[in-house]
Amino acid sequence: xxxxxxxxxxxxxxxxxxxxxxxxxxxKQWAAPPPPPASLINGAGATFPYPIYxxxxxxxxxxxxxxxxxxxxxxxGGGIRQVIAGTVDFGASDGPMTxxxxxDYKGKYGHDILHFPTVLGADVPTYNIPGFRGELxxxxxxxxxxxxxxxxxxxxxxxARANPGVxxxxxDIVVVHRSDGSGTTYVWxxxxxxxxxxxKTKVGKGTSVNWPVGLGGKGNEGVAGLVKQTPNSIxxxxxxxxxxxxxxxxxxxxxxxxxxxxxxxxxxxxxAGAAKEMPDDFRVSITNAPGKNAYPIASFTWLLVPSTIQDxxxxxxxxxxLHWMLNDGQKLAxxxxxxxxxxxxxxxxxxxxxxxx
Amino acid sequence: xxxxxxxxEGAPRPGRARAFLLRLRSGDEVAHLITLVFASAIFLIxxxxxxxxxxxxxxxxxxxxxxxxxxxxxxxxxxxFGALPFVFGTVVTSAVGLLIAVPLGVGAAIFLAEMAPxxxxxxxxxxxxxxxxxxxxxxxLLAIFTLVPLLRTVVQPFxxxxxxxxxxxxxxxxxxxxxxxxxxxxxxxxxxxVSISREVLMAVPVEQREAALALGATRWESTWKVVVPYARAxxxxxxxLAMARALGETMAVTMVIGNDPKITSSLFAPGYSIAxxxxxxxxxxxxxxxIHALIELGLxxxxxxxxxxxxxxxxxxxxxxxxxxxx
Numbered sequence: 154x155x156x157x158x159x160x161x162x163x164x165x166x167x168x169x170x171x172x173x174x175x176x177x178x179x180x181k182q183w184a185a186p187p188p189p190p191a192s193l194i195n196g197a198g199a200t201f202p203y204p205i206y207x208x209x210x211x212x213x214x215x216x217x218x219x220x221x222x223x224x225x226x227x228x229x230g231g232g233i234r235q236v237i238a239g240t241v242d243f244g245a246s247d248g249p250m251t252x253x254x255x256x257d258y259k260g261k262y263g264h265d266i267l268h269f270p271t272v273l274g275a276d277v278p279t280y281n282i283p284g285f286r287g288e289l290x291x292x293x294x295x296x297x298x299x300x301x302x303x304x305x306x307x308x309x310x311x312x313a314r315a316n317p318g319v320x321x322x323x324x325d326i327v328v329v330h331r332s333d334g335s336g337t338t339y340v341w342x343x344x345x346x347x348x349x350x351x352x353k354t355k356v357g358k359g360t361s362v363n364w365p366v367g368l369g370g371k372g373n374e375g376v377a378g379l380v381k382q383t384p385n386s387i388x389x390x391x392x393x394x395x396x397x398x399x400x401x402x403x404x405x406x407x408x409x410x411x412x413x414x415x416x417x418x419x420x421x422x423x424x425a426g427a428a429k430e431m432p433d434d435f436r437v438s439i440t441n442a443p444g445k446n447a448y449p450i451a452s453f454t455w456l457l458v459p460s461t462i463q464d465x466x467x468x469x470x471x472x473x474x475l476h477w478m479l480n481d482g483q484k485l486a487x488x489x490x491x492x493x494x495x496x497x498x499x500x501x502x503x504x505x506x507x508x509x510x
Numbered sequence: 511x512x513x514x515x516x517x518x519e520g521a522p523r524p525g526r527a528r529a530f531l532l533r534l535r536s537g538d539e540v541a542h543l544i545t546l547v548f549a550s551a552i553f554l555i556x557x558x559x560x561x562x563x564x565x566x567x568x569x570x571x572x573x574x575x576x577x578x579x580x581x582x583x584x585x586x587x588x589x590x591f592g593a594l595p596f597v598f599g600t601v602v603t604s605a606v607g608l609l610i611a612v613p614l615g616v617g618a619a620i621f622l623a624e625m626a627p628x629x630x631x632x633x634x635x636x637x638x639x640x641x642x643x644x645x646x647x648x649x650x651l652l653a654i655f656t657l658v659p660l661l662r663t664v665v666q667p668f669x670x671x672x673x674x675x676x677x678x679x680x681x682x683x684x685x686x687x688x689x690x691x692x693x694x695x696x697x698x699x700x701x702x703x704v705s706i707s708r709e710v711l712m713a714v715p716v717e718q719r720e721a722a723l724a725l726g727a728t729r730w731e732s733t734w735k736v737v738v739p740y741a742r743a744x745x746x747x748x749x750x751l752a753m754a755r756a757l758g759e760t761m762a763v764t765m766v767i768g769n770d771p772k773i774t775s776s777l778f779a780p781g782y783s784i785a786x787x788x789x790x791x792x793x794x795x796x797x798x799x800x801i802h803a804l805i806e807l808g809l810x811x812x813x814x815x816x817x818x819x820x821x822x823x824x825x826x827x828x829x830x831x832x833x834x835x836x837x
Contacts, residue, residue, distance in 0.1 A: 227793060228793030228794045229794055229796075230794035230795050230796040231794070233796055234796070251796075254796070327682075327684060332764065332769030332786075332790045333790040333791065333794070334586075334790065334791045334792075334793060334794025334795060335794060336794075356587065357588060358587065359586050359587040360794040360795075360796070361791050361794065361795075362585070362586060363583065363585035363586070363587065363588075364770070367770065368684060368686060368768045368769065368770060368780050369768060369769025369770055369780070369782075369790075370769070371765060371769070375765065378654050379686065382658060382659060382662075382685065383662075383684060383685065
């Protein structure tokens, strides 16, 4: 009896011990942690460029062991929110910040957010037509019509006219789109908004939209999985994802009227076409860009950096990194299937870095 | 009493101190206090959760009011939000899941507890508990690669052919949709029902069975008319737990439900659940109203769970038969 009743006392001691451990723990660690790097920079945002960003930050840490840049790929929306909340040193986003968000930031901190394009990505239409592995050609009208739910059969004249010689059946088209909010969706619907007035007024653009038709798949892999499994389906994925997974994807007619297949060159060409009219804050959409070889459904992805960084050491690290990213860093992009920035844009960004005070 | 004790300023009276120490050593006070703290922590977490959900959905509640519950649109671009399609998808998939899982789970539990040899019962129970520990994303993958193709090529065409006159089994056949989500939910919640129901059935005193047999009941009669009613409360508890899990399941559902916020009469059609849309859209939601609408969806799910639980309990009270029911 006595032995049994000692149990609650033991429990008390254990709980009290845990409380003490929690309160005193951080100061009395068993092993000494490695000395913290001299400069620790925190960033958060877009998931699409995460592979190249982590490569960059890793390589940069190897070159400068005293500098550590942490990046959390929490999504573009999260990146913008964290920047406005002031919890990170820089953000990253697949879509530029809106005027409203920039105003919000300026009102809070008294300085601006600068956008720095880092690499380029593109969306491709991928499809599953039983017995056909070739390349389909899509006109902007066909893509808008399909995703608006107006073109419902594969042998619709809008599709068939661009694909003479391909035997398309009258099967119903199954549309697949992203269900999660994503920069990929933003680029896709931004393009559709530019080529279709009806899309612009009915659906609009955003990281998530109210889709007129279709099934939603979570992530690139969700869309790819649905398209692979569902006969007569069409969806959109990032170019990198389509290349890495050996998925068939179609050509799209650009603003000059030529059908272009997405690859690293045609994506960079789209950026070069847009570079001439690049605004000073780099917030530009390059979908439906001019240029004979430009692939029309492409986009920059941006780093979001405050124009004023109080901490001199942090400022130096960030500006140094931006310099490195625009020069040596760009060489690392293509092996990871990201299109690199055109020279004009790099030159313009180099100037913009001096705007960080 | 007090006058006979020497009171030292600032120190507890020795008699009291000894009594307190005694109680401390015997542990009643301590155990009471500690368990009270633990219990109130649960209460506190619930209150905090509701409070945070309520506070962080202020913008959406102000803008849409009660219309939020009956609006069918979910348009992040033009910021017009309504919860109805998500409530519909959540309720329908959970209902399909329970319709399949309850007979299956309770049946399996009866077999394991009452009929199977102990060795088989223990081995199977172990396997079932393993199933309950499988992460839901694994179930989702299983659904995408196995269940959905099976549904598209075999099950749904069959249902369409045989039961196609019902609006439930009409329309285009994608494989993914409400039915697929309901079935994967059923697979996920069956282990809960089996595992808990089996334990409860095995805890029924053996005298109950013996009494029934002595009165001339067959083995099955004693099981069905005596043991199961005796264990009724516990079995229902397992079903409640399963329902809560089905309502809140996110990953596996979003992988197969089709993620299209529409309300349709067909189980073949894609739908969307509350938990799925929150998980899908929260990370990329940029505007305040959008985030508040998503958080209000969380609040709706919380309230929906409470309402459904309450309804289920009412249903049980209403159908409780006299004589057989055990509280």
